[in-house]
Amino acid sequence: MGSSLSRVAAVAANTYRETVRERVLYNLVFFALLMMVSGLLMRQLSIRQDEKIIKDIGLAAMDVVGTLIAVFIGVGLVSKEIERRSLYPLLAKPLGRGEFIVGKFAGLGFTLLVNVAVMTAGLYLTLALTGRATDPNLLKAVYGIFLGLLLVVALALLFSTLTSAVIAAVGTAIVVVAGRFSDVIHNMKEVAPGAPSWLAPALYYLLPNFRDFDLKSRVVHFDPVPLSELGWITLYAALYLGFALGLALVAFRSRELV
Amino acid sequence: MGAWRAPEEALYLTGEQIRRLSPGFEDLMADLYWLRTVQYYGFQRIWGGQRYDLLFPLADIVTTLDPRLEIAYHYGAIFLCEARPAGAGDPQAGIALLEKGVRNNPGNWRLRQDLGFFTFTFTGDAQRGAQILMEAARLPGAPFWLETLAAEILHKGGDRETSRRIWRQLYEQSEEGPIKYNALTHLRYLEALDEADALTRLVHAYEEKTGRRPASLDELRAAGVLRRAPVDPAGVPFSYDREAGTVSISRHSELWRPLDTGGER
Numbered sequence: 001m002g003s004s005l006s007r008v009a010a011v012a013a014n015t016y017r018e019t020v021r022e023r024v025l026y027n028l029v030f031f032a033l034l035m036m037v038s039g040l041l042m043r044q045l046s047i048r049q050d051e052k053i054i055k056d057i058g059l060a061a062m063d064v065v066g067t068l069i070a071v072f073i074g075v076g077l078v079s080k081e082i083e084r085r086s087l088y089p090l091l092a093k094p095l096g097r098g099e100f101i102v103g104k105f106a107g108l109g110f111t112l113l114v115n116v117a118v119m120t121a122g123l124y125l126t127l128a129l130t131g132r133a134t135d136p137n138l139l140k141a142v143y144g145i146f147l148g149l150l151l152v153v154a155l156a157l158l159f160s161t162l163t164s165a166v167i168a169a170v171g172t173a174i175v176v177v178a179g180r181f182s183d184v185i186h187n188m189k190e191v192a193p194g195a196p197s198w199l200a201p202a203l204y205y206l207l208p209n210f211r212d213f214d215l216k217s218r219v220v221h222f223d224p225v226p227l228s229e230l231g232w233i234t235l236y237a238a239l240y241l242g243f244a245l246g247l248a249l250v251a252f253r254s255r256e257l258v
Numbered sequence: 259m260g261a262w263r264a265p266e267e268a269l270y271l272t273g274e275q276i277r278r279l280s281p282g283f284e285d286l287m288a289d290l291y292w293l294r295t296v297q298y299y300g301f302q303r304i305w306g307g308q309r310y311d312l313l314f315p316l317a318d319i320v321t322t323l324d325p326r327l328e329i330a331y332h333y334g335a336i337f338l339c340e341a342r343p344a345g346a347g348d349p350q351a352g353i354a355l356l357e358k359g360v361r362n363n364p365g366n367w368r369l370r371q372d373l374g375f376f377t378f379t380f381t382g383d384a385q386r387g388a389q390i391l392m393e394a395a396r397l398p399g400a401p402f403w404l405e406t407l408a409a410e411i412l413h414k415g416g417d418r419e420t421s422r423r424i425w426r427q428l429y430e431q432s433e434e435g436p437i438k439y440n441a442l443t444h445l446r447y448l449e450a451l452d453e454a455d456a457l458t459r460l461v462h463a464y465e466e467k468t469g470r471r472p473a474s475l476d477e478l479r480a481a482g483v484l485r486r487a488p489v490d491p492a493g494v495p496f497s498y499d500r501e502a503g504t505v506s507i508s509r510h511s512e513l514w515r516p517l518d519t520g521g522e523r
Contacts, residue, residue, distance in 0.1 A: 042293060049329055053289045060286045180281045214282045221326055 007095055008103040015107020019073050020114075028069055029115055032061040033122040040129060051132050052220055058123035059141050059216045065119070066112055066149045067176060073111070074156025075168035077104045078252065083164075097252050105157055105245060112149050116142060141219040143230060147237040148213040152176055154244035155208070161252040178203070179210040208240050273322025280323075288324030295320055295330070299337050303344075310346035313337055317355055321362070331359035331369055336440055339380045344440075349380035368431075370394035371404060375424050378411050388412035403427070422448050447513045450490040457488055457496060457505035471503050 019025065039054035078101075081087035090100065120142050124134060155175050159168035184191060185207065188200035212233055215225055271279075280287045295316040302310050317334035320327060337345050338352035346352075356373040363369055371394045378387025391408035394400055407427070410420050422445065429441035457475065460483055465471050472478050475488040475498050488496045494511035498504075507514045 049289065049292065049327075052285075052327075053293075056286045056289050060283050063282065183281070184278070211281065216282070217285045217324075220285060 004096070004099060007099045008106065011095070011100055011103025012106035012110060015077065015104050016110050019108055019111040022073060024072060025069055025111070025115070028065045029118060032065040032119050035061040036119070036122050036126045039126055050130055051127065054126050054130065054132075055123070055135075055138065055220045056216070058119070058126065059138070059145065059220070062116060062119045062123070062142065063145050063148070063216070066116060066145060067152055069115060070108070070112060070149050070152035071156050071169055071172050071176065074108055074153045075160050075172055076165045077108060077157050078160040079163070079165045079168060098249050101157065101161070101245060101249050101252055105153060105241075108153050108157075109150055112153065113146065116146050116149070137219050137222070137225065140225045140230060141215040144213040144215040144233060147233060148210050151179075151208045151210070151213075151237060151240055151244070154241050154248070158244050158248040158251065161248045161255065175207060176210070179208040182207065182209045182211050208244075209236075212236060271319075273319035276319065277323050284323045288320050288327055288330075291316060291320045291323060292327065292330055295334070308343040310337070310348075313346050314348070314351045314355065318358075321355070321358060325362035328359070328363070328366065328369065331356055332372060332437060335372060335376055336437065339376055340440070344443075349376070353377055353381065365397060367394045367397035367400035367404075370397065371400070374408070375428065379421065379424065384411050418448060418451065443513070446491040447507075450492070450496075450507050450511070450513045453490065454496055454505045454507060457484075457498075458503070460484065461498075461503050461505065465503065471500055473500065474498060475505065 036054065036058040039050065039057045042050065042053050078087075081090070091097070120139070123138070128134070152172065156168065156172045159171040162168070163171070178185065182204060185200060185203050188195055188203075189197075218225055276287055276291075277284050295313070298312060298316055299310065302308060302313075313334070317330055317338070320330045321334070324330075334355045335352040338355060339345060339347075339349045341347045353373065353376055356369060356376060359366070359369040360373055370390060374387045374390035374394055377383050377390060381387075388408040388411040391404055391411065395404035395408060407420075407423060410423070425441045425444040425448070429438055429445060432438035432441060457478075460478060461472060461475075464478055464481070464483055472481075475484070475496065478484045479487065488498075488505070490496055490507055490511050490513055492511050492513050494508050494513075496505045497508045499506070
């Protein structure tokens with residue numbers, strides 16, 4: 001068990017080292033930080049809404065940029081290893097396919113954690129520059145965003161085990177967008193009356209409900225977000241991660257690698 | 259640029275459509291549209307000939323995207339209710355925006371207070387204004403004086419003192435910025451009305467004493483009846499109608515407003 005964990009940690013550490021070398025990562029994080037600082041320029045234009053605008057832009061930038069990183073780096077986690085044929089010597093070692101998948105997931109998850117931490121620091125710094133008090137509740141929204149990003153990584157990894165990076169990116173993007181429109185799917189009858197009656201509930205429960213992780217508006221409006229709710233979304237994320245990573249493992253195991 | 263971009267935005271997409279198209283980013287979209295609204299108002303006021311046709315649609319989009327963006331209701335109502343050139347001179351639209359704010363935020367006494375004040379000040383409906391203020395007074399956190407003010411509005415109706423109390427309350431409640439400045443302008447306007455009335459009384463007293471009306475207000479000053487130049491709080495000389503023997507705020511003053519478009523009681 002101990003050695004299995006160390007093998008997962010070794011894959012995760014390698015994945016982290018690999019992903020932090022990606023130039024797209026720095027471009028995106030820089031863009032997100034730039035967006036947050038741009039909130040300072042909007043102070044005069046917004047009529048006393050600078051704090052809200054900085055928070056809205058900061059959290060949205062974190063969400064969008066994090067999702068882009070998760071999709072574009074996540075879809076290459078397995079497929080690129082197969083295309084570059086660097087996977088074969090790895091699997092020849094005493095490394096299980098499950099350990100490989102979990103290690104890859106943990107490596108990119110850690111990269112995202114570091115990025116989200118940098119962007120959060122940027123957001124707090126921007127708010128401090130406007131003389132606003134530090135609002136620890138923002139971290140609750142950041143936590144929701146991070147959980148959502150982990151789900152995106154798991155989905156990208158699942159698609160990455162099935163197909164090439166480009167098709168995996170398209171597939172992940174479709175599922176992520178559909179998950180964000182979960183309320184529309186729930187009310188599909190109104191939008192598409194001709195759809196089979198089982199389709200809406202099936203899609204609604206199968207797709208990840210990203211709306212549950214979205215605490216941005218509530219936190220910005222100073223609504224209370226109880227810790228129990230954070231517990232529930234953590235449980236939901238854990239179950240869905242288990243489901244998506246389990247599917248990724250099944251797909252990866254069934255894949256003939258020659 | 260703002261002249262054509264705003265119609266594109268306001269006419270092609272409704273707030274509800276934008277809300278549905280931006281799940282998870284509704285607040286950000288509300289901020290962007292709020293910035294657009296402020297820019298539109300500023301542009302139209304300075305360069306657009308004070309035409310504010312899209313002010314209400316834009317404010318409606320903002321408040322549909324973020325129904326709790328209190329400032330959009332406050333400023334939107336002021337921009338809409340105030341007489342031209344400061345605003346659109348459309349009190350009904352401003353009041354409709356505040357009514358939407360009250361519907362979306364039933365526990366917010368400030369929005370209900372604004373609705374009561376604006377209903378009374380801009381439409382002259384003292385009964386309805388007082389009723390709304392009474393409702394606001396019953397909400398948690400509402401100040402104790404709201405109930406007294408509601409009673410005062412109901413009993414005195416279009417009394418100038420009641421108006422002064424309302425604008426003083428708004429002035430004291432507001433932070434530095436356009437809302438405070440707007441309340442201050444109203445207070446200065448009321449002060450100018452008081453001064454114009456006092457000058458009219460002096461004209462009548464002078465006429466009684468000398469048997470003739472003064473040719474100008476300067477004549478009152480030369481006769482020692484007036485101690486200082488007859489100027490309003492904005493520093494502009496008052497207008498004097500010799501025929502009627504009345505003094506009023508000059509049309510050249512920033513405090514002048516047409517009585518038929520939201521004029522003060």
